[in-house]
Amino acid sequence: MYYIGIDLGGTNIAAGVVDENGKIIYKESTPTNRGRSYKEIIKDMSMLTLKVIKTASVSLSDIKSIGIGSPGTPNSKEGVLIYSNNLMFENVPMRVEMQKHIDLPVFLDNDANCAALAESVCGAAKDVQDSVTITLGTGVGAGIVIGGKVFSGFNNAASELGHTVIVSGGEKCTCGRKGCWEAYASATAIIRQTKRAAQENPESIINKLINGDLSKIDAKTAFDAARQNDKVGEKVVSQYIFYIAEGLINIINAIEPEMIAIGGGVSKEGEYLLKPLREFINEGTYCTQVAQTQIKVAQMGNDAGIIGAAMLGR
Amino acid sequence: MYYIGIDLGGTNIAAGVVDENGKIIYKESTPTNRGRSYKEIIKDMSMLTLKVIKTASVSLSDIKSIGIGSPGTPNSKEGVLIYSNNLMFENVPMRVEMQKHIDLPVFLDNDANCAALAESVCGAAKDVQDSVTITLGTGVGAGIVIGGKVFSGFNNAASELGHTVIVSGGEKCTCGRKGCWEAYASATAIIRQTKRAAQENPESIINKLINGDLSKIDAKTAFDAARQNDKVGEKVVSQYIFYIAEGLINIINAIEPEMIAIGGGVSKEGEYLLKPLREFINEGTYCTQVAQTQIKVAQMGNDAGIIGAAMLGR
Numbered sequence: 001m002y003y004i005g006i007d008l009g010g011t012n013i014a015a016g017v018v019d020e021n022g023k024i025i026y027k028e029s030t031p032t033n034r035g036r037s038y039k040e041i042i043k044d045m046s047m048l049t050l051k052v053i054k055t056a057s058v059s060l061s062d063i064k065s066i067g068i069g070s071p072g073t074p075n076s077k078e079g080v081l082i083y084s085n086n087l088m089f090e091n092v093p094m095r096v097e098m099q100k101h102i103d104l105p106v107f108l109d110n111d112a113n114c115a116a117l118a119e120s121v122c123g124a125a126k127d128v129q130d131s132v133t134i135t136l137g138t139g140v141g142a143g144i145v146i147g148g149k150v151f152s153g154f155n156n157a158a159s160e161l162g163h164t165v166i167v168s169g170g171e172k173c174t175c176g177r178k179g180c181w182e183a184y185a186s187a188t189a190i191i192r193q194t195k196r197a198a199q200e201n202p203e204s205i206i207n208k209l210i211n212g213d214l215s216k217i218d219a220k221t222a223f224d225a226a227r228q229n230d231k232v233g234e235k236v237v238s239q240y241i242f243y244i245a246e247g248l249i250n251i252i253n254a255i256e257p258e259m260i261a262i263g264g265g266v267s268k269e270g271e272y273l274l275k276p277l278r279e280f281i282n283e284g285t286y287c288t289q290v291a292q293t294q295i296k297v298a299q300m301g302n303d304a305g306i307i308g309a310a311m312l313g314r
Numbered sequence: 315m316y317y318i319g320i321d322l323g324g325t326n327i328a329a330g331v332v333d334e335n336g337k338i339i340y341k342e343s344t345p346t347n348r349g350r351s352y353k354e355i356i357k358d359m360s361m362l363t364l365k366v367i368k369t370a371s372v373s374l375s376d377i378k379s380i381g382i383g384s385p386g387t388p389n390s391k392e393g394v395l396i397y398s399n400n401l402m403f404e405n406v407p408m409r410v411e412m413q414k415h416i417d418l419p420v421f422l423d424n425d426a427n428c429a430a431l432a433e434s435v436c437g438a439a440k441d442v443q444d445s446v447t448i449t450l451g452t453g454v455g456a457g458i459v460i461g462g463k464v465f466s467g468f469n470n471a472a473s474e475l476g477h478t479v480i481v482s483g484g485e486k487c488t489c490g491r492k493g494c495w496e497a498y499a500s501a502t503a504i505i506r507q508t509k510r511a512a513q514e515n516p517e518s519i520i521n522k523l524i525n526g527d528l529s530k531i532d533a534k535t536a537f538d539a540a541r542q543n544d545k546v547g548e549k550v551v552s553q554y555i556f557y558i559a560e561g562l563i564n565i566i567n568a569i570e571p572e573m574i575a576i577g578g579g580v581s582k583e584g585e586y587l588l589k590p591l592r593e594f595i596n597e598g599t600y601c602t603q604v605a606q607t608q609i610k611v612a613q614m615g616n617d618a619g620i621i622g623a624a625m626l627g628r
Contacts, residue, residue: 073601073603073604075604082603082604083601083603090603128468129468130467130468144569146460146465151460151569152570153444153569153570153571154442154443154444154570154571154572154605155570155572155601155604155605155606156570156604157570157600157601157604158567158568158569158570159568159569160567160568160600160601161567161568163567163600164478164563164564164567164568165480165560165563165564166479166480166482167481167482167483168480168481168484168498168557168560170482175600176597176598177563177598184482243482246479246482249478249479249491250478250479250564251568253472253474253475253477253478254472254473254474254475254478254565254568254569255458255465255467255472255473255568255569256466256467256468256469256470256471256472257467257468258468258469283490284490284491286471286474286477286489287387287396287397287469287471287474289387289396289397289404290387290389290396290469290470290471291468291469292469
C-alpha cells in the first residue's frame with residue numbers, strides 16, 4: 001500500500017506518493033498562489049495528487065489515504081483547518097472538500113507535527129517511541145510524538161513550544177507575549193542578536209563579513225565570525241546556544257522525550273551547535289540518575305512535510 | 315474490589331483502603347522516622363497496610379493491588395525508587411521489598427503524579443481525559459495525566475514543570491538552574507517577594523500585619539494586605555499571579571490539557587487568585603480559535619496522595 005502526503009505551504013503545494021516505510025516514490029509541486037479561495041487551492045491539491053499517482057505508475061486502489069500537512073491550527077478529528085494566518089484560511093473543511101475530488105480517507109495535521117512524525121517514522125527519532133522535533137527557522141516550530149503518534153492536546157493546538165516564555169517580560173514575540181523561546185532561539189532571533197552585537201562592537205569580524213551592511217547579516221554570520229575566533233561572534237553564538245538549551249531543558253524537564261531532533265537552517269552547524277548545546281543541557285537537567293534525552297540533528301529536510309503528512313494515515 | 319494507597323512522606327506514612335471510585339474506606343498514619351533503612355520503613359508500610367485492611371473489615375482477597383506514592387524519581391516499571399533526597403533513598407526496590415511482606419501487585423509513582431491521578435479519577439479533573447495538577451507549596455509540584463493515565467516520559471522523570479525556566483538568568487532555584495517557575499510561583503517564592511516588598515516599603519500594611527517581624531511573613535500575608543487595599547500588597551499579589559500565569563500559559567501552549575487543577579495552600583485564595591489568573595491566561599494563550607484549557611482549584615487536599623497511589627492499580 002501507498003500513502004499520499006501533501007505539504008501545503010504558503011508558497012508551494014508539494015505532493016508525493018510514499019510507501020509504508022516513509023520512502024517517497026515520486027513527488028511534484030505546484031505554486032499555492034495564496035489568496036485564492038480554498039476551493040481553488042484544494043482543487044489544485046487534488047489534481048496534483050492524481051498527477052503524482054499517475055506518474056508514479058501506481059493504481060488509485062493501491063493508495064490507502066491522503067494526508068495533508070498545513071500551517072496553522074487544525075481540527076484533526078474533523079479534518080477542518082480552524083485557522084491559518086499564512087494561508088488566510090478560517091474554518092476550511094479540508095477533508096470534505098478534498099473528498100469531493102478523490103474518494104479516499106483524508107487526514108489533516110499541522111506542518112510542524114508532520115515534520116515530527118516524519119522524523120519519528122524514518123528520521124532521527126526512528127528508533128524511539130517518544131520524540132520532539134524542533135525546527136529553528138523564521139520561528140521555532142515544534143512537534144511532539146508520544147507512543148509513535150502525534151500528540152497535540154485535547155484541542156489539537158498543543159506543541160507550540162516556540163511560544164513558551166523563557167525570559168518573562170523580555171523580547172516581544174509575534175504571538176503577543178514577551179520573552180517567548182522563539183524570540184531568542186529562532187533564526188530571526190540570532191539575526192537580531194548578531195545585528196546588535198555588530199553595532200555595539202565596530203571592531204568585530206562580523207562587520208567585515210558583511211562589509212558594514214547590517215542587512216547582509218543572516219543566521220550563519222555570527223557562527224562564521226566565531227569560527228574565525230572573533231570574540232564578539234563567539235559570545236553571540238554561545239549566548240544563542242544557551243537560549244536554545246534553556247528551551248530544550250524545559251522540554252526535557254516537562255515531558256522527557258527519549259529524543260529531541262533539531263532541524264532548520266541553524267541545525268546545519270552540526271556539532272559546532274550540538275556540542276555546547278549538550279554541555280548546557282547536561283548542566284541544566286533535573287534528574288541525572290535516569291536515562292537522558294538524546295539530542296540529534298533532524299534528518300528529513302525538505303521532504304519531512306510530504307512524508308509526515310503521508311504517515312498520518314499509517 | 316479495593317485498592318491500598320500508601321502516601322510515603324518525609325514525616326508520615328499514610329495508608330488507606332480505597333474503593334474503585336477513589337473513595338477512602340479507612341485510613342491511618344504512622345511516623346516515617348526518616349533516616350532509617352529502607353527495609354525498616356517498608357516493613358512499617360506493610361504493617362500499616364495490614365492494619366488498615368483489618369480495621370476496614372476487608373478481606374485481603376478483596377484487595378487488588380498496593381500503590382505507593384513517594385517523593386523523588388521512581389522507575390515505575392521496575393517498582394524501584396531511583397532517588398529521593400527527602401527520604402535519603404537511592405535505588406530502593408520498593409516493589410520487591412513490599413512483596414516480601416504482602417503478596418499483592420505493587421505499583422509505584424511519585425507523589426505529584428499520584429496527586430494528579432487523584433484529581434483525574436475523582437477530583438477537579440474527573441470529567442476530562444487530559445489534565446495537569448499543579449501544587450503550589452514549598453516547591454511547585456506537577457503531575458500530568460494523558461488519556462486518564464499518568465504521563466511521565468520515557469524515563470519516568472517527566473512533569474518537573476516547576477523546573478522549567480520562565481526568567482532565564484533569574485532567581486536561583488534549588489535544582490541548580492536560574493529562573494525556574496518554582497522560584498517565582500511557589501509559596502516559598504511569594505514569601506520572599508513579600509519580604510522584599512516589606513523591606514522596601516516601610517509604610518506598607520504588610521509591616522503592620524507582621525508587627526515588623528519579617529519572619530512572620532507567610533504565603534498569605536501579601537494577600538491579606540491586598541484585601542485591605544494596600545498598594546504594595548496588591549502589587550506583590552498581582553506580580554505573583556502573573557508569574558503563576560506565565561508557567562500555566564507555557565503548559566497550555568506546550569501540551570494543551572483540557573483542565574489544570576491548582577492545589578497547595580495558595581489555592582485556598584480561591585477566586586481572588588483564579589480571576590486575575592484567568593485574565594492573564596486569556597491574554598497570553600496562543601490559539602484562541604479553539605476550545606480553551608479550564609483552570610480550577612484542586613479538590614482532593616491531603617487525601618490526594620493516598621487516593622492517587624491507590625488508583626495506580628486501577
